[in-house]
Amino acid sequence: MEQQIVKVKNKKGVRVIPGFGLSMGVTLAMLGCFILIPLASIFISASKMSFQEFTEVVTSRQVMSGYLVSFSCAFLAALINGVFGLILAWVLVRYEFPGKRIMDGMIELPFALPTAVAGISLTFLYSDQGWIGAAFDKIGISIAYTRIGITIAMVFVGIPFVVRSVQPVLEKLDRQYEEAAMMLGAGRTRTFFKVILPELFPALLAGFGLAFARGIGEYGSVVFIAGNIPFKTQIAPLLIMSKLEQYKYSDATAIALALLLVSFLLMLFINSLQIYMQKFSKA
Amino acid sequence: MYVEMKDICKTFDGFQASDHVSFGIEKGQMAALLGPSGSGKTTILRMIAGLDRPDFGDIRINGIRVNDLPGNKRGIGFVFQNYALFRYMTVADNIGFGLEVQKKSKAEIKTRVEELLELISMEDLGKRYPHQLSGGQRQRVAFARALAPDPGLLLLDEPFAAIDAKVRRELRNWLRDMIERVGITSIFVTHDQEEAMEVANQVIIINQGKIEQIGTPDEICFHPKTDFVAEFIETERFSGKGR
Numbered sequence: 001m002e003q004q005i006v007k008v009k010n011k012k013g014v015r016v017i018p019g020f021g022l023s024m025g026v027t028l029a030m031l032g033c034f035i036l037i038p039l040a041s042i043f044i045s046a047s048k049m050s051f052q053e054f055t056e057v058v059t060s061r062q063v064m065s066g067y068l069v070s071f072s073c074a075f076l077a078a079l080i081n082g083v084f085g086l087i088l089a090w091v092l093v094r095y096e097f098p099g100k101r102i103m104d105g106m107i108e109l110p111f112a113l114p115t116a117v118a119g120i121s122l123t124f125l126y127s128d129q130g131w132i133g134a135a136f137d138k139i140g141i142s143i144a145y146t147r148i149g150i151t152i153a154m155v156f157v158g159i160p161f162v163v164r165s166v167q168p169v170l171e172k173l174d175r176q177y178e179e180a181a182m183m184l185g186a187g188r189t190r191t192f193f194k195v196i197l198p199e200l201f202p203a204l205l206a207g208f209g210l211a212f213a214r215g216i217g218e219y220g221s222v223v224f225i226a227g228n229i230p231f232k233t234q235i236a237p238l239l240i241m242s243k244l245e246q247y248k249y250s251d252a253t254a255i256a257l258a259l260l261l262v263s264f265l266l267m268l269f270i271n272s273l274q275i276y277m278q279k280f281s282k283a
Numbered sequence: 284m285y286v287e288m289k290d291i292c293k294t295f296d297g298f299q300a301s302d303h304v305s306f307g308i309e310k311g312q313m314a315a316l317l318g319p320s321g322s323g324k325t326t327i328l329r330m331i332a333g334l335d336r337p338d339f340g341d342i343r344i345n346g347i348r349v350n351d352l353p354g355n356k357r358g359i360g361f362v363f364q365n366y367a368l369f370r371y372m373t374v375a376d377n378i379g380f381g382l383e384v385q386k387k388s389k390a391e392i393k394t395r396v397e398e399l400l401e402l403i404s405m406e407d408l409g410k411r412y413p414h415q416l417s418g419g420q421r422q423r424v425a426f427a428r429a430l431a432p433d434p435g436l437l438l439l440d441e442p443f444a445a446i447d448a449k450v451r452r453e454l455r456n457w458l459r460d461m462i463e464r465v466g467i468t469s470i471f472v473t474h475d476q477e478e479a480m481e482v483a484n485q486v487i488i489i490n491q492g493k494i495e496q497i498g499t500p501d502e503i504c505f506h507p508k509t510d511f512v513a514e515f516i517e518t519e520r521f522s523g524k525g526r
């Protein structure tokens with residue numbers, strides 16, 4: 001709401017908040033230095049290849065399977081995070097229990113942990129000999145070195161995004177909507193799915209998008225548990241790394257560029273959906 | 284529906300919001316809960332609705348104690364102060380929500396929604412979303428939504444508070460006529476004495492969680508029982524004129 005007012009005023013040339021020029025300058029400089037220039041360098045180094053070379057690298061069987069692994073696992077992980085992140089946020093906002101603060105603080109741990117440490121401990125836990133892995137091994141499911149393992153690692157790194165997107169919205173959500181639904185005779189399930197979920201959906205979508213993007217780009221915590229079996233559990237970022245290790249820089253940037261384009265389109269789609277949903281929030 | 288409150292007490296962290304409140308409202312009556320801000324009007328309304336539980340005392344609807352009955356089983360309509368319309372549903376879906384809960388058929392819901400849209404003179408606006416409506420229109424939708432499942436009792440919390448003075452008087456008369464036409468027992472909360480006197484046929488005056496007087500508008504105006512009532516009516520009469 002406030003932003004809208006600022007925007008309107010800016011069009012008329014009257015500025016509510018001073019320092020627009022300065023702050024915009026800083027914003028553009030930051031965006032340029034840390035996002036646009038590095039990204040542009042990818043384009044530039046990829047453009048040294050001919051189009052044919054580019055498509056050859058990008059559509060090779062190994063790379064295609066890497067994309068498939070990365071996107072499918074990240075998508076599944078983001079879905080799982082969407083469900084469990086929502087439940088986690090719900091519990092943290094709506095219930096009082098001892099240790100709530102500690103639990104709340106633990107949400108960010110996957111951020112603080114060096115990803116390699118996370119990767120190694122996850123592998124240790126989920127390998128056939130690990131605590132959790134051994135139990136699943138008995139019923140014939142192996143987790144480490146399969147796509148299940150990759151998905152679990154991505155769930156681990158992605159969960160904070162969903163929780164932290166949903167939590168503030170849920171905190172601000174007016175109880176009157178739920179009470180109104182109740183007074184119209186609705187039970188808890190209907191109230192949740194018809195009234196609360198639509199309110200949380202934009203935030204949930206944002207969290208989903210962030211978790212998804214993080215899953216696609218994630219390297220450190222995934223490579224160990226993935227096992228990197230060609231055509232099965234090689235993720236796209238690993239392929240980039242291995243190209244780099246072979247000094248095939250242009251191949252690496254080609255893979256990165258295609259990954260980047262697809263991710264960008266996905267994020268664009270998710271954000272547009274979110275903006276579309278937000279037009280309802282004025283009332 | 285006949286509503287009876289008997290010796291109701293409610294405290295919030297040691298603060299006594301309702302203090303031995305007792306009153307009865309006959310079927311078909313339109314009662315007003317009138318009192319200054321913070322006097323405990325909303326608290327009483329919420330307890331009747333089943334949104335809050337009294338610590339002590341009985342709430343009876345048609346002679347049956349409903350203290351332990353959850354709000355969604357009481358058959359009561361509630362119009363919230365800021366309407367609480369569902370933002371992601373169209374006007375028609377908002378009104379139809381309570382009917383859908385009752386598992387009515389699509390056709391039945393459609394006819395009932397159209398009937399209510401006509402009642403509130405918004406026939407053409409069923410496909411709009413709440414953010415595309417004016418304040419008065421939103422209020423009428425909230426009213427229609429609460430009426431849709433055919434409740435036996437209608438509760439309204441400061442139904443005109445969010446509406447500017449001019450439209451307010453108009454809407455107030457409209458609401459009274461509507462409620463008379465539907466013939467539903469109703470209780471509304473207000474801190475505006477003019478509003479209470481004009482709309483209700485029974486006024487309950489509350490101060491600091493206690494009932495000061497119950498009576499018809501005439502009784503309250505001409506025979507105030509306590510100093511508080513006399514003073515409240517006096518001061519409100521002066522300050523309330525301009526609204």
Ligand SMILES: Nc1ncnc2c1ncn2[C@@H]1O[C@H](COP(=O)(O)OP(=O)(O)OP(=O)(O)O)[C@@H](O)[C@H]1O
Pocket residue numbers: 295296298299300318319320321322323324325326327474
């Ligand atoms: N959930 C709650 N927790 C603590 N105190 C509460 C709660 N609800 C109400 N109260 C207190 O109870 C008293 C009565 O509140 P209530 O909302 O019933 O007043 P009201 O008459 O409706 O006032 P207003 O006209 O301002 O809406 C107030 O002093 C309020 O601070």
Ligand SMILES: [Mg+2]
Pocket residue numbers: 324325326472
């Ligand atoms: Mg109130």
